[in-house]
Amino acid sequence: MNPGMIYLLGAGILYFIKGRLRDLLSILISLIALVMVWTLPLGEGLTFSFLDFEIILLSVNDVSRLIGLVFAFFALAAIVYSFLLTDKRYSFLTYIYIGSSLTLLFVGDFFSFYIFWELMTISSYFLIFDKTKPITGQTSYYYFTMHMVGAVSLLWGILLQYVNTGSILLTTVEYGLPFFILAVGIKLAFIGLHTWLPQNYANVSFITSVALSAYTTKVGVYGMYRLLGEEFLAYGGVITAIIGVLFALKQTEVRKLLSYHIVSQIGYMIVGIGVRSSLGVAGGILHLVNNVLYKGLLFMVIGTVIYVTDKEDLVDLGGLAKKLPLTSLYGVIASLGIAGFPFLNGHISKLLIKSGTSDPILIWGLFIAGIGTSLSFMKVMYFGFFRDKGNVEIKRKPKRSMLIAMGMVSFVMIIIGIMPQLAEGFFDLGAKSVSYFSLSYIWASLQPILLALIIFKLAHDIIEPHPHPEVDRDFYPRVKGGLDYLANLFSQVQNGDLSRYILWMVATLVIFWIKISI
Incomplete structure (x- = not known):
């Protein structure tokens, strides 16, 4: 059975159950799904005929199983994190959203792929829309419109592929390429098509942003891996990584900063998959896995800050390391992970990506993006947690379930960072390998972090958050x-x-x- 179906079936059950029982059952469903993904055999199963098509609802390879494991694990962590903070609407929609994301990884035909691709869009739209927050009416409509453009493009591409090949088997596309690129580009928030992401992830409830951070764009990257084989996309990945980080550096609202960093980190994945080398693809996929973990952890950290202070703007924060020591520790782990610090998971995937290409444009572009990433999270951690600003009021204590969930994610990040062979086993690298902990590679990973530290020290007054008018950089309303x-x-x-x-x-x-x- 496709493990994503467990979430889809469980969604209906959870809608009619209340309180603690609903949360306990949701955790049980997530545990079952995680075990199912772990025990999935490789190959195809669960096929049937529909009209003239062969529908394949279960097709498993090492890559889909690895991504499925992190999807299922993070779903469990996110549900623990939000324990007793959610209602039946959230549980129902979140389980459909997670279930469609997970199911999509294990289908083998374009028909099923399209159905669950769009089920993700519909469920996430209703997750974003909140009648108690008028702004979500506008942002969710924008989200839905952008993704419907992607939906039409994907459908048109699938029709062109089918008409010319006579097959709906899920494979690298040969026809309708521009339509597939547009559809995938919107879903993974390629720069220029990313505008739906920051305004939505920053305006929903903090528990919703935790769930959203892990799936939509990562499914888009998986779609790129399965459908597109064009190496020129790697250069677009570098542009995405650099521009995304530049936008992030300008932000003082932490969830907007994190949202732009989703865009930037997607650039790394595009580069890795785009270069098409075994090391590059392995690095791109592993970076997807790592991004689910450390970006999800970062959203959990700022979600905890919002929960206890009702604030998320760096202008208003400071001194939280003394008041929230465990949350601050998790923030440091996540920040070091996304910066690629040795012995944490980001170091492993970034090193694989860079080892998978010899193109100096790609290497130097990612190096510049790495400096910007390190600088961004120095800004978040210092001004949010470590600078001496004692007037931030703690209105309530973090829930124990929040701390447990953040600890779960931190633990897996560290395990991947110190035991990369566990992740390597999902890829066919042949004779190629990387000595992750050689002095030369450790030094290479530390360089952008050290340069960012110097820039942070020299440009402290410029980087320090300060109130400023919001600048609308979205050009689509002007097109409209x-x-x-x-x-x-x-x-x-x-x-x-x-x-x-x-x-x-x-x-x-x-x-x-x-x-x-x-």
Whole structure:
């Protein structure tokens, strides 16, 4: 059985159960799903015929199983984190969202892939929309519109692939490539198509942002891995990594900063998968896994801060290391992990990506992005937790379930960081390998962190958060304004005046007559 189905079936049950029992049952369902993913045999199963198509609801390889394991594990951690903080609506929608994300990893045909790809969009739209927060009405509509563009593009690409090949087997596409690139680009928040992400992840409840941080963009990366094989996409990955981190550095609201860093880290994954070497692809997929962990942990950390202080802007925070020591420790672990510090999981995947390419543009681009990443999280940890600012009021203590969930994720991050062979076993690297803990590789990983530390010290006053007006960098509303202007012009021309239409017809006939006469 496809393990994602457990979540989809459990969603309906959880909707009719209340309180502690619902939370306990949700944890049990997550544990069952995690065990199911762990024990899945490789190969295909659960196939049936529908019309003229062969539907494959279970197709397992090492990569899908690795991603499935981290999806199921993080689902368990996120549910523990939100223990007794959720209602039946959240549980129902979250389980459909997680279930469709997990199910999609293990299907083997385009029909099933499309169904669960869109089920993710629909469930996450309703997760984002909150009638008690008017802003989510606007942001969720924007989210849904962007992803519907991706949905139409994906469907059109699938139709072109099927018409030209006669098969709906899920494979690297040969036809309709621009449509697949657009669909995948929106889902994984490729730079320029990323605008739906920051405004949504920063405006939902903190428990919803924890869940959202782990799945949508990562499924987009998986879609790139399964469907696209173009090496030129790696250069787009470098651009995404650098621009994403530049946007992040400007933010003072932590969840917006983290959202832009999702975009930036997706750039690393695009580079790794785009170069198509065995080391690069392994690094890109492992970076997906690692990003689920440390980015999810970062959202948990700031979620805990929001829960206990009702604040998330760095302008208003400070001195939390003394008041929230365990949360601060988890924040340090997550920050070092995303920066690629040796002996944590980010070091492993970033090193594989860089070892998988010899292109200096890609290597130096990721190095620059690495400096920006380190600088961003020095900013978050210092100004949010370690600077001496004692006027932040702690309104309530963190729930024990929050601390347990953050500890679970931190533990797995450290295990991957010190035992990378556990993750390597999911990839066919042949004779290729990386000595992760050689002095040269450790020094290479420390360089961007040390340079960021120097920049942070020299540019402290510039980097320090301060109130500033919000700058709208989204260009799609401007495009909409231009289209509205053109539509108004056409509506003025097409006004239903019969005499004007007759005049156009006569003028057209005169032009044709002159053309023929010449």
